[in-house]
Each structure stands twice: as C-alpha cells, then as structure tokens.
Amino acid sequence: MKTSIIYENIKLNDNTNIIKFPCNEKIEPGQFIMAWVPGINEIPLSFSGLNDLKEITIKIYGKASEHIAHLKKGDTVFFRGPYGKPFENTAGKKLLIGAGTGIASLVPLIDKNAYGVLSGKTGNDIVFQDRFEKKSIVTDDGSYGKKGYAVDALKDMDISEFDMIYACGPEIMLKSVMDYMVNINDRAQFSLERPMKCGIGICDSCSINGYQVCTDGPVFSLKQLMGMSEFGSTRLNYSGKRIKI
Ligand SMILES: Cc1cc2nc3c(=O)[nH]c(=O)nc-3n(C[C@H](O)[C@H](O)[C@H](O)COP(=O)(O)OP(=O)(O)OC[C@H]3O[C@@H](n4cnc5c(N)ncnc54)[C@H](O)[C@@H]3O)c2cc1C
Ligand code: FES
Structure with missing residues (x-):
C-alpha cells in the first residue's frame, strides 16, 4: 500500500472534488489506482492530472x-497502483468524448490539437470545460450547452477528420458512440468503468467477454469492443450476479 499527503482539495461542484497529492510514480493517461478507505472499501479512480502533483477527480x-x-x-x-492499460497517446488531431467524471481521465490527453465533446445529464455534470480550447457541450436536459447526448454532438461534425478518437463515460453512452463509428477503422480507444474489487486480474468482478477490464483494459480499441457481446448489455454486480446494464 502506498501513501501520500493531500496537498489540495478543490470543490468543482455540489458532488465532485479534485484531490491533488505529490507522487513520483510514472503514470500514463487512462491508468487508475485502487484508493483505500480503511473500514469502508477500495475503489478504482483514474487521473485527471499527471504532473509532479497528481490529480484525481471524484464524484x-x-x-x-x-x-x-x-x-x-x-x-x-x-x-x-497505478494499474491498467493506458491510452495510446498519438500525434495529430484528437477527439476526446467524455460524459460526467469520465471527462477526467481524458484531461491528460488535452493538447493544442484536441477537440472535446463534453456531455452530462445536467449542467452540473459538465466538468473541466475550461481546460478545452475547442469543444462542444451537450446535456440531456439542455440546462447547459445544446440539448442532447454525446452522439448528437458527433452528428454535427465530421469525425473522419480526427486521427484518433478517445472516449470515457457510462457504458450506455460508450455503446451509442461505438455504434455511430463507421468507417473510422480502428482509430478509437474507449476506457471502460466496470465494478472492480482486486484491480489486478484475480477476482473476475470486472470481466467482459473473457477480458478483465482491470488488466486487459480499462482502455480497449474499437476493434476489441466490437467483438464483445456483453458491451453495453450486461455486467456482473458486486455479488457476482449478471445484470442488465
Ligand atoms: C477504471 C475506473 C476508473 C474510475 N475513475 C473514476 C474517476 O476518476 N472518478 C470518479 O468519480 N469515479 C471513477 N470511477 C468510478 C468509481 O470507482 C465509483 O464511483 C466508486 O467505486 C463508487 O464507490 P462508492 O463506495 O462511493 O459507492 P458505492 O457504494 O459503490 O455505490 C453507491 C451507489 O452508486 C452507484 N454507483 C457507484 N459508482 C457509480 C458510477 N461510476 N456511475 C453510476 N453509478 C454508480 C452504485 O451502483 C450504488 O447504487 C472509476 C471506475 C473504474 C472502474
Ligand atoms: S477487479 Fe478483480 S479481476 Fe478485475
């Protein structure tokens, strides 16, 4: 178990905070830690900042x-940790598609060539919009940005012009984005969030079609996801029972 001392806690909104702490570990975009709360649980969290002060964002x-x-x-x-397969950070034009706190794990990929599609149920769910120079914002209820889902924002642009597409958020949203992606070959990477207990490939709670999200992912290519019948359909709950998503 590793430890660090909190340097700063920034309240982003009613239910989301950024925690900054010093850490010398080499961590790549898309990787996660298992954060331990003594007497309660251990939970997976990814990084929204990877400088000397590491940054996690928690809803x-x-x-x-x-x-x-x-x-x-x-x-x-x-x-x-850190654990998991990171995003492959490529040169060229990037499209970063995030919903809610899923946007957090995409933040370390932002550069001058990045375009963001930020989505959420309400305006309260949109975070990190100030870190994107170029972006579209959509909310389910239209309380901020345009009314609609992430995939509706994609319909307003030509996604074939991007060299790589990155997405992170609830699985239902990722599935609709995947289904929209035709003719972009394998130029997309998706980060999945499934219930995790061990984080290191032992317990099987994060499994999807024979893959362990904690060790084979959380980042998967479009081609890998297209071969997964459980993606956006079913998952295991914390008791190991298969449930519909
Ligand atoms: C690889 C990975 C990276 C993650 N990175 C982040 C991150 O950077 N920031 C972040 O805030 N979260 C992240 N999560 C999700 C986070 O791990 C969960 O929100 C957390 O485990 C909740 O634990 P809890 O004990 O507070 O709530 P629980 O007691 O586990 O859950 C309380 C209730 O909320 C529901 N719930 C829990 N988590 C979610 C969720 N993510 N979406 C919708 N409903 C949920 C549960 O089903 C339950 O009904 C990540 C998950 C994975 C797998
Ligand atoms: S969380 Fe245990 S195998 Fe993935």
Whole structure:
C-alpha cells in the first residue's frame, strides 16, 4: 500500500472534488489506482492530472467516494497502483468524448490539437470545460450547452477528420458512440468503468467477454469492443450476479 499527503482539495461542484497529492510514480493517461478507505472499501479512480502533483477527480456516489472527496489538505490518501492499460497517446488531431467524471481521465490527453465533446445529464455534470480550447457541450436536459447526448454532438461534425478518437463515460453512452463509428477503422480507444474489487486480474468482478477490464483494459480499441457481446448489455454486480446494464 502506498501513501501520500493531500496537498489540495478543490470543490468543482455540489458532488465532485479534485484531490491533488505529490507522487513520483510514472503514470500514463487512462491508468487508475485502487484508493483505500480503511473500514469502508477500495475503489478504482483514474487521473485527471499527471504532473509532479497528481490529480484525481471524484464524484460522490457512496461512502468510499464521499470519504475521499472530503479529504483535507494534510490528510493521508492510501492507494495501490497505478494499474491498467493506458491510452495510446498519438500525434495529430484528437477527439476526446467524455460524459460526467469520465471527462477526467481524458484531461491528460488535452493538447493544442484536441477537440472535446463534453456531455452530462445536467449542467452540473459538465466538468473541466475550461481546460478545452475547442469543444462542444451537450446535456440531456439542455440546462447547459445544446440539448442532447454525446452522439448528437458527433452528428454535427465530421469525425473522419480526427486521427484518433478517445472516449470515457457510462457504458450506455460508450455503446451509442461505438455504434455511430463507421468507417473510422480502428482509430478509437474507449476506457471502460466496470465494478472492480482486486484491480489486478484475480477476482473476475470486472470481466467482459473473457477480458478483465482491470488488466486487459480499462482502455480497449474499437476493434476489441466490437467483438464483445456483453458491451453495453450486461455486467456482473458486486455479488457476482449478471445484470442488465
Ligand atoms: C477504471 C475506473 C476508473 C474510475 N475513475 C473514476 C474517476 O476518476 N472518478 C470518479 O468519480 N469515479 C471513477 N470511477 C468510478 C468509481 O470507482 C465509483 O464511483 C466508486 O467505486 C463508487 O464507490 P462508492 O463506495 O462511493 O459507492 P458505492 O457504494 O459503490 O455505490 C453507491 C451507489 O452508486 C452507484 N454507483 C457507484 N459508482 C457509480 C458510477 N461510476 N456511475 C453510476 N453509478 C454508480 C452504485 O451502483 C450504488 O447504487 C472509476 C471506475 C473504474 C472502474
Ligand atoms: S477487479 Fe478483480 S479481476 Fe478485475
């Protein structure tokens, strides 16, 4: 188990915080840590910043994320990792498609050639818009940006002009984006979020069609995803029961 001392906690909105802490580990965009909350749980979190001060962005869902989101300057963060297959960070024009806190893991890929499609249920879910120079914003309820889903924003642009497309967010959104991607060959990488317990390929809780998301992913190519019948359809819950997504 590794530790670091929190340098800063920035409140982004009602339920989302950025935690910054020093860490010398070599971490690549798309990789994640298993953050431990003693007595509660261990949860996977990816990085929204990879300088000497590392940055994680946490949306509060339950007890573990709430605890981490409320850590204060000087508190200790416990973690294992980094784990997982990173994004392949390519040169050329990039399209970064994120929904909610899924946008966080795409932030380290931003450069002058990046265009962002940021989506969320409401305006409250849109984070990091100020870090993108060029972007489209869509919300389900139209409370911020244009009303619609991520895939609706894609319909307003020519996605074939991008050299690589990166996406992260809820699986339903990723599936609709994948289904929209015709004629772009394998020029897309998707980061999946499935329930994880061990993070290192032992427990099988993150499995999808024989792949372990924690070790074979979380980043998968478009071609890999197209061969996965469980993608956007079913997953295991924390008790190991297969449920519909
Ligand atoms: C590889 C990977 C990277 C991740 N990176 C991030 C990140 O950078 N930032 C971040 O905020 N989260 C991230 N997550 C999701 C995060 O791990 C979960 O939100 C967290 O495990 C919730 O734990 P909890 O104990 O607080 O809530 P739980 O007690 O596990 O859940 C409480 C309730 O919220 C629901 N819930 C939990 N998580 C989610 C979710 N992600 N989406 C929708 N409903 C949910 C549960 O089904 C349950 O009903 C990542 C997940 C994976 C697999
Ligand atoms: S989380 Fe245990 S195998 Fe992936």
